[in-house]
Amino acid sequence: MSMQNLENLKAELSSFVSKERFDSFKFYVTPVGDDVLEVPKEDIVPVVRFLRESGKFDFLMDVCGADYLNNMQGRQKRFDVVYHFFSSRTYQRLRVKAQVGENERIDSITSVWKCANWFERETYDMFGIEFANHPYLTRLLCHHEFVGHPLRKDYVADQQQHCSSALPLHFPPDPNWNPEGRSLVPLNIGPSHPATHGTLRIMAEIEGETIARANVELGYLHRCFEKMAETHPYNQVIPYTDRLNYCSAPMNNIGYCKTVERLLGVEIPPKAQAMRIILAELSRIIDHFVCIGANAVDLGALSTFFYLFTYREMVYSLFEKLCGARLTVSLTRVGGMAQDAPPGWFDEVLEVCKKIRAGIDDLERLLSGNKIWIQRTQGVGAISAEDAIAWGYTGPCLRAAGVNLDLRKVQPYYFYDQLDFDVPIGSTGDVYDRYLVRVAEMRESLKIIEQVAKNVPEGDYTVRDKGVVLPEKKDVYGNIEGLMNHFMLIIKGLRPPVGEIYDVTEAANGELGFYLVSDGSGRPYRLHVRPPCFAIYQSFPEQITGGLVADVIAILGSMNLIGGELDR
């Protein structure tokens, strides 16, 4: 299938660009099945514009960089800028790569896709690759006094740099901005603020109660996940993935392990798949609990928060029975699960599902028909489907805007295609729709959990491949082969073949993608996370401009921004 699409793309592009430019393009399919197009950096804007205007791809999912300083064979230039595209009509994906040398610039594609803005800023921050014609190329995640570019291979991971002060209010330059004769009051919300969920900073200038212009600042929780991933073996990266979207930690574990397993070419046994599906859906439910609970608390509805946390505690007890930890579980390993479920665990899951069902009914009684809730959230933050796609929205926020895109249905993994569940779709994309979509999704997740927990397949909880999974302790201490196997795996690590992969899962917030480049060693060469809420948050300044200050908090809560995922 991929070869056919690549052939079609080749044919269309050859008639679009001149012959000598076309000869320098390279089309290939990676061994894991990803379509890749390599172009010289001068052609990136025409090619990307063609991809958008011909209707072939409507989502720009991700832009990231990679530094091949230690790995230059077969390459002319040091850096790679990698673009990932997705089509919501044909469900095809494409990776476009352009090589950029040191001190060279590449054109920005923000004129074609506005959501490339922050992705390119982050690539500049991490690698120092300059994007020509970018509207506001400044650091995004590291602080403003940072010297150097941390994800370059010659930057030592623990070389700390202190910051002496916070930046004053700043806004991107806008030629149409005219403050003459307007009485504007500067307002800074965060980063230490009860409603900014930890570490978001919103800077605005307001006129009365309306926001005249707004800007956001990120990076207050930039914990250098991608650099830590380069310095740790594959299995040791799993605790770092827990802390990405910490409200639904198992989903990040599953996303990461699925990526590595696909690169390794390993298929996990059915019981592990069933456990992963149950954990993913449980995490989705608790993530939506936190989102709705926090959103409600910010608007003044305190009781919902306490009600929802009771149910969250029940799910925490389930996780605790499985691995001992409540919040940052590291439940999966590459190749399957960390350990088997204790006897009776699946029955307890079904018990908890019954209670959660009652809890969601309580939540609906508290909020759905509540006059205050409806007045605060209906019509607030509405976004059209085309706008949402242009910004790169995925997940409940996209579905609330009316776009029927759920990766569990569109590109099913594990055995989601054999399960019976619906995908709730909203209509206006406002905060009330997002709330309703999340509540409905929780009910669908309960359906999925019940279907899977009632028919758990028999079998092992992990593959028993010697090069991937540690042997059981009784073999490690019992016989010499187990001991040697354990030793080699710990010292050398599991080693995927050389290559790259971009794999996605439908996380609670949307498409959680992992772009992994492997050089055959025991540590990832480059691991990039495509966070779902990064794209959603990029649209935030535009969403709140022209609205009331009170609506800022309502919209912020509905986007479900988790700092660990946003800033990595």
Place this chain on the structure above:
Amino acid sequence: MPYGTACCGIEFMSVMGPKYDIARFGAEVVRFSPRQADLLIVAGTITEKMAPILLHIYEQMLEPKFVISMGACASSGGFYRAYHVLQGIDRIIPVDVFVPGCPPAPEAVMDGVMVLQRMIAENHPRPWVKNWKRPAWIKPVG
């Protein structure tokens, strides 16, 4: 005042929640303004970008003030030995109680609050506050 930044912030919400109710131990009211709080609970990773802001918040609190560092990241940087993570908030503010864990179990957090209450009741000496010098690299706000 809960200064929740990351995963420990979520666990702190659980501590305040109905199951592990820290209100039973006298910590009912959560104030989000440093001017009204006497206990600052730093829950979560503090990055270099956030450090000046944390110091600013601490300086805005009125005496007597106490600090609990919740979690491994706040106590020592956690397992993030990285270029943007402050390796422990005790590098910028004096800490009374460190609660280890990643995230600490809610019982551990309650134990931390109770240890602090005992320290206050017994007038435990606090040399880390007496000998605290404001970190030189952070500019005063003014």
